[in-house]
């Protein structure tokens with residue numbers, strides 16, 4: 001592919017060691033590295049007073065929980081805020097909630113398709129389907145902490161319940177897994193939706209945030225540049241997929257083989273789901289027809 005995304009792979013951190021990125025914004029990286037999590041899940045602690053808010057507990061991991069509790073000694077975690085319910089962000093919630101008694105804020109289950117069987121690109125169960133926040137948030141909801149305030153932005157696409165959080169008056173946006181600096185987000189049906197994802201990128205494009213702090217990887221400076229690159233990248237990929245189907249590819253597997261040459265075998269399933277997300281979007285917009293189930297169509301053809 002000819003498109004260039006300015007990925008940023010370096011990240012200055014040590015597992016379990018809190019790092020204050022901005023006054024009142026501290027990051028702790030969980031030790032769960034992988035092809036979908038980069039170095040691991042970022043947990044953020046917000047606030048400069050006694051009561052802190054924590055964004056994304058991360059995986060279920062005793063060492064990460066200890067690191068969080070160590071970092072908050074003398075203070076207390078009064079609120080836990082969830083960007084989305086993928087397991088690498090939320091599995092640590094029950095233990096953290098039990099230790100802190102904090103109130104939990106998040107989008108909640110209303111974004112789910114009832115009965116949809118959701119699998120992660122890695123093959124496991126992706127979501128905590130039972131998640132119910134104490135305080136449901138939606139687009140535009142405000143959260144007031146000690147010395148800071150957040151505005152929630154509903155940004156579905158990677159996950160239907162995904163929220164980004166702008167820290168008011170700072171130019172900082174917690175971008176979760178919607179926009180990351182080290183790689184593109186996984187957009188995989190049925191949980192992920194390409195049309196929603198593109199709309200959610202447009203939603204960030206018109207803002208003037210100065211830095212994004214993502215759910216994985218380091219900070220993103222000049223974030224609109226990165227968002228723009230993602231939009232261009234997806235449009236080019238969509239065009240490549242459409243060309244491939246016009247050229248005679250009739251299955252997702254054939255498209256993956258043609259579009260992603262030399263792909264890491266661990267990522268084939270994710271790539272297949274990503275192509276399926278593009279195909280779903282092309283079908284929705286009447287550019288491709290597909291027989292069979294949307295996520296695994298039997299036969300694709302150009303319209």
Ligand SMILES: [Zn+2]
Nearest residue numbers: 086088177215
């Ligand atoms: Zn994640």
